[in-house]
Amino acid sequence: MNHSHSLWRAEAxxxxxxxRNVLALILLLVLSAASVWSGIVQVQDQRATIERVExxxxxxxxxxxxxxxxxEGEAGYNAYYAFMLTQDPPPPxxxxxxxxxxxxxxxxxxxxxxxxxxxxxxxxxxPELALPGVFDWAxxxxxxxxxxxxxxxxxxxxxxxxxxxxxxxLSLPGNGLWRRRVGLRYTAVLLAIGLPLIIGAMIMAAPxxxxxxxxxxxxxxxxxxxxLAMLIGGATRASTTAAATMIGCWIILTLILPTxxxxxxxxxxxxxxxxxxxxxxxxVVHHGWDVPKEETFARFFVNHPEWRGQEEFEGRFHWKxxxxxxxxxxxxxxxxxxxxxxxxxxxxxMTKLLGYVLPGVGTxxxxxxxxxxxIQGQLAYQDSIAAFHTKLRQFYYPYFFEEQAFDHSDxxxxxxxxxxxxxxxxxxxxxxxxxFLSLLVLALGSRRLLNAGREQGGR
Amino acid sequence: xxxxxxxxxxxxxxxxHSYGANPxxxxxxxxxxxxxxxxxxxxxxxxxxxxxxxxxxxxxxCSGSVRVCGTDPVADARAARSQMAYVPxxxxxxxxxxARENIGYFLALAKAERGxxxxxxxxxxxxxxxxxxxxxxxxxxxxxxxxxxxxLALARDVPVLLLDEPTSGLxxxxxxxxxxxxxAAREREVAVLMVTHDLVSAVDIADRIGFLSEGKIxxxxxxxxxxxxxxxxxxxxxxxxxxxxxx
Numbered sequence: 001m002n003h004s005h006s007l008w009r010a011e012a013x014x015x016x017x018x019x020r021n022v023l024a025l026i027l028l029l030v031l032s033a034a035s036v037w038s039g040i041v042q043v044q045d046q047r048a049t050i051e052r053v054e055x056x057x058x059x060x061x062x063x064x065x066x067x068x069x070x071x072e073g074e075a076g077y078n079a080y081y082a083f084m085l086t087q088d089p090p091p092p093x094x095x096x097x098x099x100x101x102x103x104x105x106x107x108x109x110x111x112x113x114x115x116x117x118x119x120x121x122x123x124x125x126x127p128e129l130a131l132p133g134v135f136d137w138a139x140x141x142x143x144x145x146x147x148x149x150x151x152x153x154x155x156x157x158x159x160x161x162x163x164x165x166x167x168x169x170l171s172l173p174g175n176g177l178w179r180r181r182v183g184l185r186y187t188a189v190l191l192a193i194g195l196p197l198i199i200g201a202m203i204m205a206a207p208x209x210x211x212x213x214x215x216x217x218x219x220x221x222x223x224x225x226x227x228l229a230m231l232i233g234g235a236t237r238a239s240t241t242a243a244a245t246m247i248g249c250w251i252i253l254t255l256i257l258p259t260x261x262x263x264x265x266x267x268x269x270x271x272x273x274x275x276x277x278x279x280x281x282x283x284v285v286h287h288g289w290d291v292p293k294e295e296t297f298a299r300f301f302v303n304h305p306e307w308r309g310q311e312e313f314e315g316r317f318h319w320k321x322x323x324x325x326x327x328x329x330x331x332x333x334x335x336x337x338x339x340x341x342x343x344x345x346x347x348x349x350m351t352k353l354l355g356y357v358l359p360g361v362g363t364x365x366x367x368x369x370x371x372x373x374x375i376q377g378q379l380a381y382q383d384s385i386a387a388f389h390t391k392l393r394q395f396y397y398p399y400f401f402e403e404q405a406f407d408h409s410d411x412x413x414x415x416x417x418x419x420x421x422x423x424x425x426x427x428x429x430x431x432x433x434x435x436f437l438s439l440l441v442l443a444l445g446s447r448r449l450l451n452a453g454r455e456q457g458g459r
Numbered sequence: 460x461x462x463x464x465x466x467x468x469x470x471x472x473x474x475x476h477s478y479g480a481n482p483x484x485x486x487x488x489x490x491x492x493x494x495x496x497x498x499x500x501x502x503x504x505x506x507x508x509x510x511x512x513x514x515x516x517x518x519x520x521c522s523g524s525v526r527v528c529g530t531d532p533v534a535d536a537r538a539a540r541s542q543m544a545y546v547p548x549x550x551x552x553x554x555x556x557x558a559r560e561n562i563g564y565f566l567a568l569a570k571a572e573r574g575x576x577x578x579x580x581x582x583x584x585x586x587x588x589x590x591x592x593x594x595x596x597x598x599x600x601x602x603x604x605x606x607x608x609x610x611l612a613l614a615r616d617v618p619v620l621l622l623d624e625p626t627s628g629l630x631x632x633x634x635x636x637x638x639x640x641x642x643a644a645r646e647r648e649v650a651v652l653m654v655t656h657d658l659v660s661a662v663d664i665a666d667r668i669g670f671l672s673e674g675k676i677x678x679x680x681x682x683x684x685x686x687x688x689x690x691x692x693x694x695x696x697x698x699x700x701x702x703x704x705x706x
Contacts, residue, residue, distance in 0.1 A: 172569040173541035
């Protein structure tokens, strides 16, 4: 066994003899394992829900077909009663970073009526879930890991000085004392936070490269906090001062500044509620009953001229008028929908920029993008629903306008939703910004620690 | 070029050092030869600890030179530190390690790994009982901790020992044992620089005694080879004058 190995072993033994250090590491390991377990349970619940709805969907469709499809079947009744299932199965990394998935719908059954009223109909957050946030691996990494780093690293120099060992330690000819101590703590923290993630990834069959990238992100984020611990620990002479300052930094960097910044963003970029779009669309549709049918068709033909000349019908009601009214309702709120989505995207962009200077926000952005559980992922699911809904309308319109019967073979041809291919990639710029910030603070902290050792040894 | 085998173990020449605008060392000259025990006495603020810091390479002198076995501790701290062992005042090692584990750990840090026998011998030499050797330091008295630190210095087996108030906290019997250890070190040609307030202990063991005042050696006395080693009364008067303590 060479000298270097025995030194590392001696340092490890010293680290693990401290009850405080062992407790902090075990706590991190347990929290990390609990968060991964909780994430897996949530993902499995979502999968089970999707499977359950899929089974119900088959029964539902069979009932609608039996009731409405046949030689005398009307497409309008089928379109009205046949709710088609759309689902957004949890992406492979969702177990580690649940993001918006516990709040936003991941199953939505849509029919050929107005889309907007259906998209946002379920946009009702459970306040009990929204208030505390979600307990997932990303939460443990971003909010709790820094506290463990503070426990392990705030008093690297000051504890030695207060313990009367600093001058003796510095008088020894060996070098790399602080490097070994920080390196060992850093490795222990990464193992405690990373091992449960790796085991979780094996259970969930998540891609190895993605998990390796997540570990890299954890390594960068931990490096930031260790750098800060060295910077502050090296600049103070008392352990209590160092700990209090570090806790202050944690509160400011992970709680106060992100909250204030989000409040500023929310004020700068107001976003209407999705349910307002639902109500606006319904208003237009309801108003459609009170205006002459010609007026509704005139608005409908602006974007669907291919059906012009086929609007005539006998009687007071016809499905083509009814569905045209819904189409017009959607198109009437198209500008509002676009503004709503633009506002969400603008907020997302500003949050991304915020992540360039706040490592906690940056880490969260990167993890949620990788897991595809952020607003971008949610909008992508809505886009895929909208595309499916367009196919659904295009399928039914010939039946309405050409007044074709809707029998069992037609029923079998109703389009089915194909889930989008989920799974985000790490945003390069955000990752580079996190790496730059973390390595800068780590380098400054290392330098400060070395100088502090010398300065405090001399006095 | 200085030959490290013939150069004085400790050579300080015209050393000046200030903390900000406050001068602490003002032209200190001090030499300690191999196999010599030098006791540096002085009052508070005389510059004793600063002298040790300069030897350990903790500070960069304003002017003058410092050499440990011919090596400049600022220019090549690692080489200089590999030649000396330092025992600080009020040392407290790692509380949750045993005496034996502490020695093993610090030796590893000093890249001076010794076998278990050498550690055992060092701990026995300072008078620790067999039970105490495997006891955690949290249960040790100040004197016992001091003994462990001294055992560490002995176990390193280096040519220079720097001792900061080494007998503070030791009971009279332990002081006698300690003096015997220093005697043995002297026989092994180890140079010892001890900074102390304890005039009696210095008189008992030192070959030379220097009085440090206002950053330089005011007076130096060498032990007599015949009769009493030092005139304790004269030293006491001198020390009182230099240290500014009441007679």
